[in-house]
Every structure is written in structure tokens, then in C-alpha cells.
Amino acid sequence: MFATSPGAFQVFFEGAICALLVVIWVIFLLVAIWVYRDAESRGMSGVLWLIVVLLFGLIGLIIYLVVRKDRVQPMMTQPYGQPPWQPPPAGGMPPPAGPAPPAQMTCRNCGSPLAPGATFCGKCGAKV
Numbered sequence: 001m002f003a004t005s006p007g008a009f010q011v012f013f014e015g016a017i018c019a020l021l022v023v024i025w026v027i028f029l030l031v032a033i034w035v036y037r038d039a040e041s042r043g044m045s046g047v048l049w050l051i052v053v054l055l056f057g058l059i060g061l062i063i064y065l066v067v068r069k070d071r072v073q074p075m076m077t078q079p080y081g082q083p084p085w086q087p088p089p090a091g092g093m094p095p096p097a098g099p100a101p102p103a104q105m106t107c108r109n110c111g112s113p114l115a116p117g118a119t120f121c122g123k124c125g126a127k128v
Contacts, residue, residue: 028057035064042069 032053040046053060105114109126119128 031061035061039064039068042071044069 032050035053036046036050039049049060049064053064056063105116105118105128106112107114107121107124107126107128109121110124112121112123114121114128120126121128
């Protein structure tokens with residue numbers, strides 16, 4: 001194959017070099033995508049680090065690997081407003097709640113709420 005024409009050897013190596021450059025470019029692109037996804041999963045700006053790696057290449061990748069944050073582990077927390085779970089007491093029954101607050105009195109005539117200790121309704125004037 002190479003003995004038939006003097007330029008065939010040169011054409012073969014030019015094609016091989018072109019194929020090698022394409023493979024390196026694809027690997028570089030895959031590394032940039034990995035940096036984007038890794039930065040997003042760590043709570044960092046993925047777009048910023050993608051641009052840094054695309055612009056600065058290997059140096060940008062090294063900078064990213066040095067300054068990236070640790071991966072945050074999800075914590076087992078309760079939603080806001082709910083107390084953490086506690087096992088029931090040894091007796092099996094929960095402790096009784098305190099005494100119930102006294103019910104607010106209402107007027108028999110008009111149904112409006114009455115102030116504590118009132119003898120007359122403040123709205124309709126009826127005797128309580």
C-alpha cells in the first residue's frame with residue numbers, strides 16, 4: 001500500500017492525526033460535561049465551571065478539582081414545624097395533656113363572644 005505511491009504514507013498519517021484530534025476533542029467535551037454535572041450536584045454554578053474548563057482546558061479542570069466543595073450528604077431532618085419523633089413512654093400511653101382551657105362564653109341572645117366576668121352582652125345589651 002505504501003510502496004505504490006510516495007504520498008500515500010503522508011496521507012495515512014494526516015488522517016490518523018486528524019482522527020486522534022477528534023478523539024481528544026470528544027474526551028475534552030465529555031470531561032467538560034462531567035465538570036458541569038459534578039458542580040451542579042455540589043451546589044456550585046455548573047455553567048460557570050463549564051465555561052472555565054472550556055476556556056482554560058486542563059488548567060481550568062485542575063482549578064475546579066482544587067476548589068470544588070465537598071458533596072453535601074442529605075440529612076435526616078424533620079420538616080419545619082414538626083418536632084422530632086420520640087418513642088412512647090414506658091407505660092405505653094402518652095402523658096395526659098394539661099387541663100383544657102375554659103370555653104369562651106357567648107351571648108344567648110345574639111351569639112357574640114363575651115368578655116370574662118361580663119354580666120351584660122356588649123353587642124346587644126342582653127343580661128347574661
